[in-house]
Amino acid sequence: MSLKIYNTMTREQETFVPLEPGKVKMYVCGPTVYDYIHIGNARPVIFFDVVRRYLEFAGYEVEYVSNFTDVDDKLIRKAEQLGTTVPEVAEKFIAAFNENIEGMGVRKASLNPRVTENMSEIVAFIHELVEKGYAYESGGDVYYRTNKFADYGKLSHQNMEELQLGIRIEVDERKEHGQDFVLWKAAKPGEIYWDSPWGQGRPGWHIECSAMARKYLGDTLDIHGGGLDLQFPHHECEIAQSEVLTGKPMARYWMHNGYINIDNQKMSKSLGNGVTVNELLKRTKSAAIRYFMLSSHYRSPLNFNHDTIAQAESSVQRITNCMDNLQHRMAAAGTIAQENLAEIGERVSLIVEQFKAKMNDDFNTPDAITALFELVSEANQYMKQAVVTVQGLQLFIDALQMMDNVLGLLPQAGGNDEKGLPDAEIEALIEERIEARRMKNWARADEIRDLLAAQNIVLEDTPQGIRWKRK
Template sequence: MGLTLYNDLTRCKEEFMPLIQGKVGFYVCGPTVYDFIHIGNARPFVVFDVLRRYMEHKGLEVIYVQNFTDIDDKMINKANELGISVEELAERFINAYFEDIAPLGVKRATVHPFATEHIDEIIDLISRIMENGHAYVTEGNVYFDVKSFPEYGKLSGQSIEELQAGARIEVDVRKRHPLDFVLWKAKKAGEPWWDSPWGPGRPGWHIECSAMAMKYLGETVDIHGGGSDLIFPHHENEIAQAEAATGKQFVRYWVHNGYLLINKEKMSKSLGNILTVREIIKKYQPLAVRLFILGAHYRSPLDFSDESLTQATRSLQRLRNCYSDLMFHLERSQEKDVPDTWLNDIVDEGYGRFCEALDDDCNTAAALGVVFEVVRELNNYLKENVTPDKRALINARKFFATVEDIMGIIGIETILAKTEEIPSSEIERLIKERDEARKMRDFARADSIRNELADRGIILEDTPFGTRWKRKE
């Protein structure tokens, strides 16, 4: 069996089969750009980045769409508060988003659509919904009629009555039913607006995502991702309005990540515990934050704390130290007459179990467990072998490259770039000079060379097999 995903629509794990063989249409709800993204926002972006990378590793062509909501009540309120236009606010925080997410290793989407650039598609979709009898106009506002869509609630697994009982809904006498949601909002003074068949106004939040997803991925999307807080009402409403317009299944696999807690409490403004990504990466290495996020299964709750980030930082260092040691020995290794096949077997088995973990509903926690098992075995091998086998080390390097390509947690390019800052020949020359100084009992000179290299970011380690060096992180 290949990749399986837990589908929130069917409430079970299913083998993933794209609608078009070899191609995947993947939509992820992006941020509403009125503020800096927080660590809770970052979780789905990192998780779905890995799922996308893994599908690409399996040879699938992934069209990955992540939107920006750049017109919304929160946008208007924040722009008014700052005394700038909504457009200026959006530009500021879209730029901030890319600045914050790049250090976490999140690849840019195939397309990053803006809601305000798809007004025509939104109006067209609303018109189709109205033509099919699923929406009505009141005072220039267009509302979706939930009673007209018998399957409303199928993603949440609740009836309209249950959803109404559990929802916090403001009373609006213009609506036929309390759960009816707005597709088009009539123009208000001081707000951005566009012309429409129902009068000037702006789109509602839910319709934006459906229109953008269908624009780039067609009327049926393979995977739609987001946080579990979006299941109701956002994703429930996306299903209703899209399927009311087309009569086709909107999304085949609904995938949602679990909540992120701060010291075992839910993030909220009232508790004052909202942590932005840019605050966190000033204190911790960005890849340690990424490693922390991937250290739990995406559907499980994840608790952020200084202790958990400190542990993730240590784990990151362990990975990077192992890779640095591997590259050090690879430069000096030779092919043995009798190859060390047992290390190859460990690495190959590790790769197989690594992929099995990711095939099992993108279980990054289990996949990381396999990676650290391979790291342990490789560390032991390097310590115990004065002359390691070049072919075995090349295979181990390939494993690391695969892990980096999919998980993005090591920072191999950074390690290699730093190593090149001081030529290896220069480092080796100084180590040889230090060894000679120690033989001559000139410990002052030996210490001077060690300190000189340390100042240049090179750490020496004296072992029974000679002096090793690695780059300080």
């Protein structure tokens, strides 16, 4: 069973074969760090985290590089607004980004290179493009000569004429052609700058990724990922720059995730309907955010509203309760040599195979989640038996843990998910409630009952006294 990936370049699902056996070099375009990230930015961050986790689960050694664009027009404007410097703006929002991704249970990239720390490679890259005739200097700026690259438009499947129709008619005398894009921008007085053969300035956005991807991962990446909005012009420009320089394909597989709509409306600055990850993390569990992001196929649009998030919350709670119950029962279960585990074992491995088949099908996370819930149902069914064994419970715990290592839908390390009260604390509260009732302190007894109910703890009166379980 092999992994199939939809390649934006060919518009087909292809069997995944990395350049070097057993290793995956992956580059995902990172944020321009001038503001807090919103849920639209969080989708690629979470989805490509899952791609990476699954590749690692499949036995690959993954090198995952994602850049920080820490200098550009937006940062310069922000620094002016805040009365501070570009490096200070960058530091502030890089720290916020790192905090946000940790909050969403996203693993840190192998490397987060910054533009400002790779300036000599970027300048050298542009210089080589000029030498080869693919770029030209004009009034202190440097532009890419798109007419010279016959394949321009191949990723977004547009030819030069179609592209020409798509752009606004504005004459820029500095450019030879309307599609030419900037590689180096001359600094205006007072702006942050670096020295270059074309004078003081800073790089354009597209060239940064070409230079950093090549420096850290080599001429050809296995996977280049990003949001659909980056397909054109950003990734098209990366291809134009990199492929004329190296003579090799920039990436073997191009992957793009779809947009997020808010209440079925496009998210936009002008509508002011964007939700920041900071806000979201205040009111939504980390695992529920991940569940929401993975509940649709990554290439489909995703609709964010109160209902989809509420549904995500209750779904992840079901998974957490199942795992808690399994572990709780584990502590009490004995070993019975006679139990025939063959049948359960077979059902569990069938579900695990289904899970893998769905992930292998171009990362079909919604169907993989369905498999996970089948496992949850089987586990809940198993726990209804009068006698359960350590071995039986362990089968379910291992399978659930395996799937969760890929999807991250149980409470996340660094996330805001409360795991609920520990067993000892629950038992102490039950004791306290018995005592409160004995003392006719009904108010306290009711308070404890409500507290436990809020934690999904169900109390049962039995002849042996009060027993409890997690719902």
